[in-house]
Amino acid sequence: MSQRQNFVNNKYINSHSSSTFDLVDPSTGEIIGQSPNSNEQDVEEAYAAAEAATATWGRTTPAQRHAAMLKIANAMESRRDDLIEAQARNTGQPKYLIASEEMDVGIDQLRFFAGAARMLSGVPSGEYLEGFSSSLRREPIGVVGQITPWNYPFMMAVWKIGPALAAGNTIVLKPSDTTPDSTLLMAEIAAEFLPEGTFNVVLGNAETGAFISSSKVPGLVAITGSVKAGMAVAAAAAKNLTQVHLELGGKAPCVVFDDADLDAAATTLAETGFFNGGQDCTASTRILVQESVHDDFLAKLVEAAKATTYGTPEKDDILYGPLNNINQLERIEGIIERLPAHATIATGGKRADDMPGFFFKPTVVDGLHQDDEAIQNEIFGPVITVQTFSTEEDAVRMSNDVEYGLASSVWTKDHARALRVSRDLDFGCVWINCHIPLVAEMPHGGFKSSGYGKDLSRFGVEEYTRLKHVMSSMG
Incomplete structure (x- = not known):
C-alpha cells in the first residue's frame, strides 16, 4: 500500500x-x-x-x-x-x-x-x-x-x-x-x-x-x-x-420564466445539475419555474434526468462518477430520507445498488417549500429541487432567501426582464439562458455566506x- x-x-x-x-x-x-x-x-x-x-x-x-x-x-x-x-x-x-x-x-x-x-x-x-x-x-x-x-x-x-x-x-x-x-x-x-x-x-x-x-x-x-x-x-x-x-458553498437559483426555451433549459440544467455528481458549489440544483409551465418543464427535466448516466472513471459515455466519500453519500441519503411529506421524488432518490462504490442516482425532487432543508442547505450531490413562483418579484425574493450568494441563472426571452432580475439577484455571478460557463478573464466569487x-x-x-x-x- x-x-x-x-x-x-x-x-x-x-x-x-x-x-x-x-x-x-x-x-x-x-x-x-x-x-x-x-x-x-x-x-x-x-x-x-x-x-x-x-x-x-x-x-x-x-x-x-x-x-x-x-x-x-x-x-x-x-x-x-x-x-x-x-x-x-x-x-x-x-x-x-x-x-x-x-x-x-x-x-x-x-x-x-x-x-x-x-x-x-x-x-x-x-x-x-x-x-x-x-x-x-x-x-x-x-x-x-x-x-x-x-x-x-x-x-x-x-x-x-x-x-x-x-x-x-x-x-x-x-x-x-x-x-x-x-x-x-x-x-x-x-x-x-x-x-x-x-x-x-x-x-x-x-x-x-x-x-x-x-x-x-x-x-x-x-x-x-x-x-x-x-x-x-x-x-x-x-x-x-x-x-x-x-x-x-452555494445554492444557485435557476429561474425559469414562462417564455423560456423549456427544452434548452431542462437539458442544460439537468446536465449542469448532475455534472460531477452535483458536487459543485455553482451546480444548478435549485430550479424555480413559473407556475404556468411547471408541469411541462418538470416532465422535460425528469426525462433528461432519466437519460443521465453515471459510472466508473474509464467510461466515456457517462456524465458523472461516484460521490467523493462514504460520508457524503450517507449525507445525501439523509437529506432524501428527511424530505417532508409535501415533497415528491419525481425520479431517483436512492443509492445506485447496481455497482460498488459511492454512487447515487440522478434525482429530481418537486413540491418543496422555501423553508425546507433541501432548499435552504447546500446538498452537493446529484439532486435537483424544483419550486414554483408566480411573479418576477416572487422569483427574486425566493432566489435570494438563502444564506448563500455565489451563482445563479435566469431563463427568459425577455431581455429587459433578464437585466432586471440579474440586477436584483444577490449572487456574485448571474448567467442568462446558460449555466456554469467560466472564463479566466472574468472574476468568480460570491456574497453573503x-x-x-x-x-x-x-x-x-x-x-x-x-x-x-x-x-x-x-x-
Whole structure:
C-alpha cells in the first residue's frame, strides 16, 4: 500500500506525525493508500521553507514569473495523462471529463495567470501634493496558506497557486484529505521551474488545516470549501489578524420564466445539475419555474434526468462518477430520507445498488417549500429541487432567501426582464439562458455566506498583493 508524503523544498519528505488515514477509491470503495495526518511541526517547517523562498521568488520580475509559469503549464500539459490518472483514483471522476473540463481548462487558466503577472494595475505616479511625488508599489503579500477541496482537485489548486505565484508569493497548500494525488504531482512538476520552498504541499485532515490557518507566518490564508470550513479558517486566522480569502458553498437559483426555451433549459440544467455528481458549489440544483409551465418543464427535466448516466472513471459515455466519500453519500441519503411529506421524488432518490462504490442516482425532487432543508442547505450531490413562483418579484425574493450568494441563472426571452432580475439577484455571478460557463478573464466569487474574495481574472491576482504608497519630497 502506497504511503503518501509531504512535498517541501522541492522534494518529498516524511511527516513528523505518526497519525495516518486511508485513501479510498470512491468508485470501488477499496483502500488505495495511506496519507499522513500532518502535525503543527510539519506545517511550520513548510512555512519556514516558504518564508525563506520569498528572498528568491518574491524578488523575481513579472517577466521571470511569467516565463516560469508558462514552463510549468507546458510541463503539466506533457504530464496530462499522469495527472488524469492521479486524480481519477482519488475522485472516481470520468477520465475523459477530467481531461477536458479540468486539465485542459486548468492549464489554460494557469497560462492566463502567467500573463496576468505582467498586467497588475495601479494609479499613475505623480505629484498629488505640491512638492511631493507619490508612487504606488503593488507587492507580493509574502507567504500564503491555501486549502483546496475534493470536488475539482486540479483546477481548484490552479485557482489558488496561479494568482499566488503570479503575484510573487510563496505557498503552503493543503489539499483535501481524500484527494491529494494530483496536487502532489503538480508540485513535483512545478519544482523544476521554481526555487526551493516556493510551492509546498502538506497533507492532512481538518486538524492540519487548522494549523495552516492559525500560523503566524502567512500574510493570507485562502480556502475553497464549505461554509463551515470557511468560518473555521476565518476564526483561526483572526487571532493573528491574517487576511483570508473565502470561496465557499452555494445554492444557485435557476429561474425559469414562462417564455423560456423549456427544452434548452431542462437539458442544460439537468446536465449542469448532475455534472460531477452535483458536487459543485455553482451546480444548478435549485430550479424555480413559473407556475404556468411547471408541469411541462418538470416532465422535460425528469426525462433528461432519466437519460443521465453515471459510472466508473474509464467510461466515456457517462456524465458523472461516484460521490467523493462514504460520508457524503450517507449525507445525501439523509437529506432524501428527511424530505417532508409535501415533497415528491419525481425520479431517483436512492443509492445506485447496481455497482460498488459511492454512487447515487440522478434525482429530481418537486413540491418543496422555501423553508425546507433541501432548499435552504447546500446538498452537493446529484439532486435537483424544483419550486414554483408566480411573479418576477416572487422569483427574486425566493432566489435570494438563502444564506448563500455565489451563482445563479435566469431563463427568459425577455431581455429587459433578464437585466432586471440579474440586477436584483444577490449572487456574485448571474448567467442568462446558460449555466456554469467560466472564463479566466472574468472574476468568480460570491456574497453573503458564500464568502468574499474573487478567483480568476486580474482581480484574483490582485487579491494576492499588498499596496504600498511611497512618497518623496521634491525639495
